[in-house]
Amino acid sequence: MSEPVLIERRDHVTWITLNREARRNALNEDVVRRIAAGIDAAGSDGLSRAIVLTGAGDKAFCAGADLARDADGSAFTARFAQPRHFMVDLFKRLLDCQLPVVARVNGHAMAGGFGLLCACDMAVAADDIRIGTTESRIGLSPMMILPHMMRILPPRRLQEMCITGEPFSSREALEWGVLNYVVPRAELDHKLDWLLARIVDKSPTAIRLGKHAFNAMRDMSLGEAMEVAQVMIHGMSSTEDAREGRAAFQEKRVPVWTGR
Known part of the structure; x- marks a missing residue:
């Protein structure tokens, strides 16, 4: 079977x-x-x-x-x-x-x-x-x-x-x-x-955090969503993938994502 x-x-x-x-x-x-x-x-x-x-x-x-x-x-x-x-x-x-x-x-x-x-x-x-x-x-x-x-x-x-x-x-x-x-x-x-x-080919970290924010924010008021966004953006920008993405952009190369 x-x-x-x-x-x-x-x-x-x-x-x-x-x-x-x-x-x-x-x-x-x-x-x-x-x-x-x-x-x-x-x-x-x-x-x-x-x-x-x-x-x-x-x-x-x-x-x-x-x-x-x-x-x-x-x-x-x-x-x-x-x-x-x-x-x-x-x-x-x-x-x-x-x-x-x-x-x-x-x-x-x-x-x-x-x-x-x-x-x-x-x-x-x-x-x-x-x-x-x-x-x-x-x-x-x-x-x-x-x-x-x-x-x-x-x-x-x-x-x-x-x-x-x-x-x-x-x-x-x-x-x-x-x-x-x-x-x-x-x-x-x-x-x-x-x-x-x-x-x-996109950052697994950005996708993971982005999905979390998307699902959370759609059940919030506009004001609540903006408060969550300003907190999350600081954490997201300090991830390895965010640093790699910026470096790859500046060096004009394909980024190598670690998912961290």
Whole structure:
């Protein structure tokens, strides 16, 4: 039996692939915990500078929770003795991840799969995919993924999506800011490589501190955010990467980042 999640490092990028093509890469507890483990491993290996999250095949990025009759570890299973649901734990991992996480949207992203897409930092998608929150069709509301969707989608579009359960096109998702790039399917990996090349050659320290500041500031008032910024800029400017960046600029050479 094949592994439900594949984790491999390609140069400076860790790839996490949902490998359940027959189930449209649907999520269960085991899959979710394996994704979280892959994120942890990438963050601690000292070599990865970005993470790609994608699905196997070309039909689905992720169809959301596994609703099959024989599915194990349903996302709707309650664990009352645990303080945090495993899906919330994954979303928290993605929020706290110090590496840029790029979604390679190779197929449809529905329900929890769409939430997974929204939890990534950036997304590159094929132009023939569809996205949506289909929970209302089965008597549910997408509450688990709502916090991430509310940070990205325009409120009226999000409300329409949640209430009607109807899918939308990749072009519409691009217009709403859900996706960074939409390209013909044959160009998906080329565009992804183009984006990754513009990530992995930058300072890991600047990215790490910048992601932390970004996530913190968007929940603050403007005044609070400016106070945090003036404190962080002093610490950032004293890092090894900042000194190396200035030296490389003055010496007209390519910087050698240490990530410190």
